[in-house]
Amino acid sequence: MPGNKEPFLASTQEDKAQAAIKIKELRERLERWARLYYVHDAPEVPDAEYDRAFQQLQALEAAFPELVTPDSPTQRVLGEVKQGLEPVRHSVPMLSIRTETDTGPGAALAFDARVRRELGLGEADPPVEYVAEPKFDGLAMNLRYEHGRLVLAATRGDGEVGENVTHTVRTIRQIPLLLPAGVPPLLEVRGEVFMARSDFDALNERQRALGGKTFMNPRNAAAGAVRQLDARITAQRPLRFFAYGTGALTPPEDGGPDFSTHYALLQTLKKWGFPVSEHVKTAQGASELVAYHAAMGALRAQLPYDIDGVVYKVNRLDWQRRLGFVTREPRWAVAHKYPPQEVVTRVEGIDVQVGRTGRLTPVARLAPVLVGGVMVTNATLHNLFELRRKKVRVGDPVIVRRAGDVIPEVVGVVAQPSSAAPARPRYVPNFRMPRQCPVCGSAVVREKGETDHRCTGGLFCPAQRKQALLHFAQRRAMDIEGLGEKLVDQLVEGGSVQTVADLYRLDLPTLANLDRMGEKSARNLLEALEKSKQSSLPRFVFALGIRHVGEATAKDLARHFGSLDAIMDASVEQLRTVPDVGPVVAHSIHMFFAQPHNREVIAQLRACGIRWPEGPPASAHTAAVPPLAGKTVVLTGTLPTLSREAAKELLEAAGAKVSGSVSKKTDYVIAGADPGSKLSKAQELGVPVLDEAGLRALLAARAE
Numbered sequence: 001m002p003g004n005k006e007p008f009l010a011s012t013q014e015d016k017a018q019a020a021i022k023i024k025e026l027r028e029r030l031e032r033w034a035r036l037y038y039v040h041d042a043p044e045v046p047d048a049e050y051d052r053a054f055q056q057l058q059a060l061e062a063a064f065p066e067l068v069t070p071d072s073p074t075q076r077v078l079g080e081v082k083q084g085l086e087p088v089r090h091s092v093p094m095l096s097i098r099t100e101t102d103t104g105p106g107a108a109l110a111f112d113a114r115v116r117r118e119l120g121l122g123e124a125d126p127p128v129e130y131v132a133e134p135k136f137d138g139l140a141m142n143l144r145y146e147h148g149r150l151v152l153a154a155t156r157g158d159g160e161v162g163e164n165v166t167h168t169v170r171t172i173r174q175i176p177l178l179l180p181a182g183v184p185p186l187l188e189v190r191g192e193v194f195m196a197r198s199d200f201d202a203l204n205e206r207q208r209a210l211g212g213k214t215f216m217n218p219r220n221a222a223a224g225a226v227r228q229l230d231a232r233i234t235a236q237r238p239l240r241f242f243a244y245g246t247g248a249l250t251p252p253e254d255g256g257p258d259f260s261t262h263y264a265l266l267q268t269l270k271k272w273g274f275p276v277s278e279h280v281k282t283a284q285g286a287s288e289l290v291a292y293h294a295a296m297g298a299l300r301a302q303l304p305y306d307i308d309g310v311v312y313k314v315n316r317l318d319w320q321r322r323l324g325f326v327t328r329e330p331r332w333a334v335a336h337k338y339p340p341q342e343v344v345t346r347v348e349g350i351d352v353q354v355g356r357t358g359r360l361t362p363v364a365r366l367a368p369v370l371v372g373g374v375m376v377t378n379a380t381l382h383n384l385f386e387l388r389r390k391k392v393r394v395g396d397p398v399i400v401r402r403a404g405d406v407i408p409e410v411v412g413v414v415a416q417p418s419s420a421a422p423a424r425p426r427y428v429p430n431f432r433m434p435r436q437c438p439v440c441g442s443a444v445v446r447e448k449g450e451t452d453h454r455c456t457g458g459l460f461c462p463a464q465r466k467q468a469l470l471h472f473a474q475r476r477a478m479d480i481e482g483l484g485e486k487l488v489d490q491l492v493e494g495g496s497v498q499t500v501a502d503l504y505r506l507d508l509p510t511l512a513n514l515d516r517m518g519e520k521s522a523r524n525l526l527e528a529l530e531k532s533k534q535s536s537l538p539r540f541v542f543a544l545g546i547r548h549v550g551e552a553t554a555k556d557l558a559r560h561f562g563s564l565d566a567i568m569d570a571s572v573e574q575l576r577t578v579p580d581v582g583p584v585v586a587h588s589i590h591m592f593f594a595q596p597h598n599r600e601v602i603a604q605l606r607a608c609g610i611r612w613p614e615g616p617p618a619s620a621h622t623a624a625v626p627p628l629a630g631k632t633v634v635l636t637g638t639l640p641t642l643s644r645e646a647a648k649e650l651l652e653a654a655g656a657k658v659s660g661s662v663s664k665k666t667d668y669v670i671a672g673a674d675p676g677s678k679l680s681k682a683q684e685l686g687v688p689v690l691d692e693a694g695l696r697a698l699l700a701a702r703a704e
């Protein structure tokens with residue numbers, strides 16, 4: 001959690017002994033985190049936590065230089081070769097970039113000052129020219145081309161030895177496999193492979209739907225996709241690429257290109273077919289770097305991909321060579337970061353929000369924390385199943401991510417709590433979804449096979465008001481001309497309309513008083529409302545906004561039952577006799593009309609004068625001759641969805657006589673699982689045998 005800086009003073013032997021202990025502990029922690037991050041693509045902590053520990057270690061080693069060892073994480077590039085991938089030695093090492101800890105303008109000033117000093121420039125010398133680039137948050141890639149043909153793609157690994165991922169990289173469309181004529185015989189292009197945020201969201205959405213594991217961020221998703229043994233998996237996860245430099249290159253004396261600046265090099269790469277970001281810019285001196293940092297920072301949320309900072313590079317390549325390298329990083333470049341998009345905080349509660357379509361979402365109430373520079377107090381947990389999979393409970397330290405303009409989300413619980421992010425202090429019961437909508441008290445249901453819970457009080461629920469009104473008013477429903485989104489917003493927010501029935505209680509003064517509503521439009525709306533009162537049963541049923549009841553189903557229901565009361569009072573079984581109404585739809589209709597609040601609103605609508613012609617139910621058209629009149633039917637075995645009783649009821653309602661034994665007089669035998677001797681008897685006598693689907697078809701056909 002924020003702000004656990006520990007001051008270290010280099011003085012006594014005792015301090016040194018303590019520092020040695022702390023250094024050991026930090027190195028172990030960093031190595032563990034790095035292994036999870038680089039090898040397994042499954043970080044345990046956000047980058048900000050890693051960076052904080054890294055900086056602590058740097059500070060300690062600076063205070064006690066004698067404790068620095070060559071294997072310290074500060075002295076080498078961390079990373080390993082994944083099992084199953086072939087190790088490859090880089091002909092030019094792939095290094096890290098020094099990160100300026102100061103996230104303010106100080107970072108650019110300090111870098112510029114250092115560069116000028118090391119180049120021996122004085123006050124009178126002009127500003128140094130830099131190239132400023134976004135720092136893409138993906139993974140570094142070295143693409144080796146020989147005679148214009150891609151021969152090897154390798155990850156960074158430990159900087160010296162990376163992984164051969166040519167097979168997966170070939171699936172990335174933005175990476176050319178063949179280059180135009182005229183490129184140097186040896187060309188290594190370096191850049192970042194990454195995943196766009198929308199592709200990442202879609203991937204996680206897909207994983208959620210399958211109940212699979214989700215990724216913390218696009219970087220890990222991209223790294224995981226590239227480091228696959230099976231390229232078919234990579235091909236299903238859209239990746240992109242930006243080039244930002246070169247590795248080995250045919251030297252000028254052997255006919256290779258002689259670039260004088262980094263910028264010119266990038267422009268040439270672009271010409272050869274590599275994507276180069278349009279946000280790569282040259283900058284004169286520190287002040288333009290500061291301006292670039294601010295401008296990219298403002299743009300960050302709108303970019304379609306994650307960046308975790310910007311990179312400044314000295315533009316002149318002869319100067320880059322003069323500046324050279326320290327152990328793990330070049331002296332001519334620096335990374336200047338932005339506030340982290342993933343941070344650790346604590347869950348203080350779990351609330352349930354009801355969306356405008358009635359979907360219930362568990363939302364974590366958080367100890368307020370800055371994420372990507374924005375104060376965040378709530379983060380979505382998506383649904384009950386995701387929450388359970390992530391094992392989130394009140395009191396847990398969690399990782400929260402907020403990127404772009406999307407809603408912040410809880411990525412997961414901190415796996416190894418520490419003093420900065422201690423574990424939940426005591427047992428906390430598992431979260432449960434409420435059985436009643438927290439907004440309106442209607443029943444909450446979850447459909448078979450679905451992950452979402454929903455409120456069934458569509459007509460009444462305040463959370464669903466606007467949606468219900470818009471649906472009700474649309475042309476194919478009640479056709480209330482002039483009742484659009486803006487007006488609905490005003491009516492609901494001003495409190496003059498709560499349910500659809502309130503529409504018919506609006507009067508001229510109330511309407512004429514609304515923003516941008518003259519008397520003429522107010523009159524028109526009242527007229528449209530009046531006109532809409534003369535409706536039809538299918539339109540009205542559709543207008544109620546029952547989940548899964550579209551226009552076609554509304555028509556079927558109206559035809560089948562004839563009256564609204566009959567639909568409202570129908571049992572699930574009766575609803576299921578309507579053609580094309582399956583169990584999920586029947587349930588949804590039944591639950592909707594079982595909510596007293598919904599019924600109340602319907603009663604109010606009728607009292608307001610909404611009317612439609614009603615007719616006899618479809619089965620009654622032939623009432624004199626019920627569809628199965630005079631037929632004798634025998635049931636045997638267990639039907640997949642209908643109980644024996646329900647099947648009997650349906651048959652009798654259709655006029656059939658249900659008998660207990662099969663004879664020559666039997667017209668049909670309906671057989672389910674484990675049928676008894678009745679089935680063999682029927683087969684013996686040549687009586688037609690039907691299953692449940694056959695029975696339904698029979699009833700439906702006869703009912704037409």
Ligand SMILES: NC(=O)c1ccc[n+]([C@@H]2O[C@H](COP(=O)([O-])OP(=O)(O)OC[C@H]3O[C@@H](n4cnc5c(N)ncnc54)[C@H](O)[C@@H]3O)[C@@H](O)[C@H]2O)c1
Pocket residue numbers: 033034037038043044045046047048050051095096097099133134135136137138139140141156191192244311335
């Ligand atoms: N969360 C964890 O557990 C964990 C563990 C280890 C490392 N990390 C993170 O990894 C990073 C440290 O690793 P690092 O040493 O690889 O440094 P780095 O990733 O911060 O910087 C070097 C990398 O920047 C990338 N880059 C993006 N845009 C670039 C551009 N325009 N020009 C040049 N390079 C560009 C390259 O891939 C290059 O390898 C930190 O951000 C750290 O937080 C996190």
Ligand SMILES: [Zn+2]
Pocket residue numbers: 354437438439440441442455456457461462463
């Ligand atoms: Zn509700």
